[in-house]
Structures are given as C-alpha cells and as structure tokens.
Amino acid sequence: MAARVLIVDSISANRILLKVKLASAFAQVEQAASAGEALDLLQTETTPDLLVLGGDLVDMTAIELCALVKEQPNLANLPVLLVHTDGHHADLLDALRVGADDAFDMSVSTDALLARIRSIVRGRNTFEELRLRERAGHIPGLAEPLTGFDSPASVLLAVRNETEGARWQAQLSKMAPFALRSQVEGDIMRNVGQFAAPDAIVISLAVAAPEEALRLLAEIRARAATRQAAVLVVLDECNDTARINALDLGANDVIAEGFNAEEAVLRLDKMIARKRLTDRLRQKVEDGLTASVTDPLTGLFNRRYAMPHLDNMAQRANGQTAPQGDFAVMLADLDHFKDVNDKYGHAAGDIVLAEIARRMRANLKSADLIARMGGEEFLVVVQTDNRESAAKVAQRLCDVVRAKPIYLRGRDIQIAVTVSIGVAMGSDMLEAKKAKFSDSEDSLACALIDQADQALYGAKADGRDKVLLSITAA
Structure with missing residues (x-):
C-alpha cells in the first residue's frame, strides 16, 4: 500500500501517534502543524494520496479545513480522513457532510484504521491510473465535481431477510431519490451473474x-458485470475483524454500528458520485x-489496428496442425483519385x-476486416475457402464501387469512381514462409x-477497375 500521506494536527504528540500508526504502511508520511501550512503543502506539485486531519488545529477546525479542501477543484478528489472525534455519531455525520471519506476517534485500532485507508487508497489509485491513461492519450479531461447525479442512482439492498429489506428501503426512500430494490442475500448469490449491475x-x-x-x-468483486459497483457493508454491531475482512475483500465503505439511514445516504452519495466519475473517466479512456x-x-x-490483427491471424493460421479454411488479404486502391481531388477539391x-x-463495409461480413491504410488505399481481410471465393468477394467490391456515381448534393454533381484490387492468399504465403521467412x-x-x-x-497496369490474384496465388 505504498502511498503518500499528509498528517495535520497542531499537537505534536498527536502527529507522532498517527505517524507511528501509519509509517509502516506508507512510503512517505509528511506532517503539518496548522491548516495554513497544510494548504501550502497541498498546492505543491506532489499532492499526497491521503489527507489525515487531527482534531486540534490552531487556525481552524478539522471540519472547516476539510470543507475548504473540498471546495478547491484541484483537491476535490483528494481523500480526507478525520481522526479526532470523541466517538459521538454526530461528529461522524458532521465529517461526512463536509466531504470527508471517514472519521475515527483516536482510540481506533491500527489494523482497523489501516484497513479503511487501504480501501480509500485503492479507489484513489484506480482513479489516478485512469487519469494518467487519459493524459497519455491526450483525451479531453473531466472536471465534474463529486456531487450530483445525472439520474437517480440505482441501489440494491442485499439483506438477511425481507423484513430488514422493507425497513431499510422505507427509511432510505424518505431521505434520497435512489431507485431502490431489496433482495435476500442468498437469492442474489444464485443470480449474481444475471442481473444488471446497480450503481x-x-x-x-x-x-x-x-x-x-x-x-x-x-462474488460481486469477482464478476465482470458487478465489479465496478460501489459496495457499502453494514455491520449489525461494531467489530474490527468483520470491518477489516469486508474492506480487504473489496468493500468501498463500512457502517460499523448498525444501519443508520442518514449515515448510509451520506456515504452512498459520495461513493456513487465517485463511481460515476470513475465510470465516465474509464469511458473516456476507452x-x-x-x-x-x-x-x-x-x-x-x-x-x-490492421497490421497487428493481420499478423496475429497469420501466426494463428501458421500454428494450426489441421486445415481450418483459408483467408485472403486484399489491397483496394481507388483509380485516378488524384484527379478527383484536383478537379473537385x-x-x-x-x-x-x-x-x-x-x-465496401456494407458488402462484407461482420467478421471480415476492412481498414483504411492511408490515402485512398484500403485493406480487406476475409475468411474464405479458396481462391475462387476470394476472387468473387473482391469482384463484388469492385462492382459495388462502380455501380453508382457518388452524388455531391451541395454541388449537384456526380463523380464516377472505380477501384482496383490485388489479392494474396494466406495459405500460399504460409507455404512460402517455410523457405523464405522461417526465422521471422x-x-x-x-x-x-x-x-x-x-x-x-x-491490376492497375492492366487497365484498372480489375481484380488480380497474386502471382503465388495464381
């Protein structure tokens, strides 16, 4: 769990205690004695992976500092953990309301604290990895805040019995516009791979x-259909072992002392907003x-795309011990296309x-490959039984290009176009490879x-608008 953490507390003993708890699990632990010092550190290029706020600050409260951090666009996604509460539930709710990921009192066990931080850092790392891929691909970024939904979030309540499900659903429906449904855990287990994943x-x-x-x-984390869903686990009583097990198995968050509708809504709001933001970022990357x-x-x-695809296809065919059909590689080039550009622009x-x-795409099977190789040249790769079948496919492409002039509606002109196609058969080349390309x-x-x-x-030399099989294939 190598990560960087910034601890903020005005009392040095508190900072030392937190550093001792965290030092063994982090690559770097920094400290700040005031909110002002912390804000200065947060504006540097090396933003930490986690901000841990103690309860004693000389210039503002931890709640105020957390709210201030969350208001800054460049820090809105920074996880914040408060370790200062006196164990009162009201303190926890106050921390969640201003955007903190969680809050603990100072007596929390090291193992429970580290398990929660592991969960927070996992989510942070996933988000940052997607952002790095986005930047590497020069994909336009995202600036949406972590609040608000495009549509009501779908939430599945996995409960122990129908009575519990009805009670939770009734309480949550009064506080949040979630699309709620409940189901007994055993039934979900039997159908986990068949339902659409909720938020x-x-x-x-x-x-x-x-x-x-x-x-x-x-099971939820193992299945591709549900792997990205946010998961909140509700313990019926406080228990460090159960909390640690849930977090380490992939829960995003835990309610530790029984179901509380307000706490559940605050945690779900944050989890779902972050999940949706990550989904949008993942879609941007894809x-x-x-x-x-x-x-x-x-x-x-x-x-x-086309060259690795063709190479993989050829190597797969080369490794087959029994004939599995043939494939044809075609290069199609528009005839006199320079004249089109020169005359019409x-x-x-x-x-x-x-x-x-x-x-051409409309006249090929969905499994066939067609790619633009550059300029007016296209590559077509089709599965075929023999040379005659390949020649028929190529001729069909020639015919469909020639059949009808292309109409430019805005200029009310028609442009007649033809195409020449050269064809090579995969089986012939693989046979020739044994002698010529055995080492490559x-x-x-x-x-x-x-x-x-x-x-x-x-084909071009023979008058264009023709199909010609390669010399080897002929």
Missing part, C-alpha cells in the same frame, strides 16, 4: 455469522483507445472516400501485404 450495493453483515455476506461481497485505432474520416480501422475527395468505405514471425503480415500490393500494381 451501489448495500450488504447487511451479521457479525455473529458473516460468511454469507462476505461470500456475496467476494473512447480514446478506440479513436487511436480508428480512421476519423471513414470510421474504419486504421493501419495501427479535397472536401469532395473526402466525401468520396467516406462513401466508398461505407459501400513478424514478417508474415508484411509479406502478405507486399504480395497483395504487387497484385494491385498488376
């Missing part, structure tokens, strides 16, 4: 018999990864490229492309 799951855990609740928690392998003009895959050329890409697995995709390219040049 949050609240699990009831009986300290005297925690096995079923902990097993459900483990969209960025998709964009990195997609041609923005045509919507087809680009060369960055590049904007018209872009429309032509996009329409030709759409026509990476050359398979390049060799197939080169063979199809030679056939394409032949």
Whole structure:
C-alpha cells in the first residue's frame, strides 16, 4: 500500500501517534502543524494520496479545513480522513457532510484504521491510473465535481431477510431519490451473474455469522458485470475483524454500528458520485483507445489496428496442425483519385472516400476486416475457402464501387469512381514462409501485404477497375 500521506494536527504528540500508526504502511508520511501550512503543502506539485486531519488545529477546525479542501477543484478528489472525534455519531455525520471519506476517534485500532485507508487508497489509485491513461492519450479531461447525479442512482439492498429489506428501503426512500430494490442475500448469490449491475450495493453483515455476506461481497468483486459497483457493508454491531475482512475483500465503505439511514445516504452519495466519475473517466479512456485505432474520416480501422490483427491471424493460421479454411488479404486502391481531388477539391475527395468505405463495409461480413491504410488505399481481410471465393468477394467490391456515381448534393454533381484490387492468399504465403521467412514471425503480415500490393500494381497496369490474384496465388 505504498502511498503518500499528509498528517495535520497542531499537537505534536498527536502527529507522532498517527505517524507511528501509519509509517509502516506508507512510503512517505509528511506532517503539518496548522491548516495554513497544510494548504501550502497541498498546492505543491506532489499532492499526497491521503489527507489525515487531527482534531486540534490552531487556525481552524478539522471540519472547516476539510470543507475548504473540498471546495478547491484541484483537491476535490483528494481523500480526507478525520481522526479526532470523541466517538459521538454526530461528529461522524458532521465529517461526512463536509466531504470527508471517514472519521475515527483516536482510540481506533491500527489494523482497523489501516484497513479503511487501504480501501480509500485503492479507489484513489484506480482513479489516478485512469487519469494518467487519459493524459497519455491526450483525451479531453473531466472536471465534474463529486456531487450530483445525472439520474437517480440505482441501489440494491442485499439483506438477511425481507423484513430488514422493507425497513431499510422505507427509511432510505424518505431521505434520497435512489431507485431502490431489496433482495435476500442468498437469492442474489444464485443470480449474481444475471442481473444488471446497480450503481451501489448495500450488504447487511451479521457479525455473529458473516460468511454469507462476505461470500456475496467476494462474488460481486469477482464478476465482470458487478465489479465496478460501489459496495457499502453494514455491520449489525461494531467489530474490527468483520470491518477489516469486508474492506480487504473489496468493500468501498463500512457502517460499523448498525444501519443508520442518514449515515448510509451520506456515504452512498459520495461513493456513487465517485463511481460515476470513475465510470465516465474509464469511458473516456476507452473512447480514446478506440479513436487511436480508428480512421476519423471513414470510421474504419486504421493501419495501427490492421497490421497487428493481420499478423496475429497469420501466426494463428501458421500454428494450426489441421486445415481450418483459408483467408485472403486484399489491397483496394481507388483509380485516378488524384484527379478527383484536383478537379473537385479535397472536401469532395473526402466525401468520396467516406462513401466508398461505407459501400465496401456494407458488402462484407461482420467478421471480415476492412481498414483504411492511408490515402485512398484500403485493406480487406476475409475468411474464405479458396481462391475462387476470394476472387468473387473482391469482384463484388469492385462492382459495388462502380455501380453508382457518388452524388455531391451541395454541388449537384456526380463523380464516377472505380477501384482496383490485388489479392494474396494466406495459405500460399504460409507455404512460402517455410523457405523464405522461417526465422521471422513478424514478417508474415508484411509479406502478405507486399504480395497483395504487387497484385494491385498488376491490376492497375492492366487497365484498372480489375481484380488480380497474386502471382503465388495464381
């Protein structure tokens, strides 16, 4: 759990006590004796992973400092833990209201404190890892605060019996606009892989018999469908062992002394907002990864995706001990496309490229690959039984491109376009590889492309608007 923590307390003995509790689990523990000093440290480039606030500050209260930190956009996602309360439930609620992740009194055991911090730091690390990927991909960032929902959050109450579920649901419905439903834990266990994941799951855990609740928690975290759901565990009585087990199995938060609707709402609000923010960030990263392998003009895959895909396909075919069918690699190039750009302009050329890409994609199977390799050249990879079938697919693409001129509505003109296609068969190249490419697995995709390219040049030389199989395939 290597992380950086900043401890803030005006009494040196309190800081030392907290540092002793935390030092063995953190790579670096810093200290500040006042809120002002802490704020100065927080404005440096090396923001800590966790802010721990003690109860005795000379210039403001810990609650006020926490609220001030949460108001600053660059610190809004910084986890804050208060270790100062006298054990009163009202102190805990006050801390949660201003945005603290949790609050403990100074008598908390080291193991329980570290378990809660592990949970907080796990969430922090996931968020920061996604932010780093986002920045690395130059994906536009997110600035949404951790408050507010786009729509009512869905919350599943995993309870020990229907009576408990009805009571919790009635209390929560009065305090928050959650879309609530309750279900007995045993029933959820049997169907955990079949229901749509809610935003949050609240699990009831009986300290005297925690096995079923902990097993459900483990299943939720093990299943891809529910892994990202926020999980709040409610203990029926305070117990360090149960709390530690729940947190270390993946609970995001724990209510330690029985169900309290106000506390549950405060914790759920924060958990769900953070979960949704992380989901949006994860989607940004996924969209960025998709964009990195997609041609923005045509919507087809680009060369960055196509080459590894083709190489993997060739190597997989090369490793098969029995014939599994053949595949064809085609290079399609628009004929006289430079004349289109010169005569009608590049904007018209872009429309032509996009329409030709759409026509060819529509005339291929969903499992076939089509990618724009650059300029007016396209790569097509299809599974096929033999050369004749490959030639028919290529001819069909030629025909669909030629069949109808491309109409530019804004200029009321029609542009006739044809395409030439060179075809190489995977089986022929793999046979040739035994002699020529035996020492280089990476050359398979390049060799197939080169063979199809030679056939394409032949089709161009033979008058264009033609299909030509490579010399090896012929």
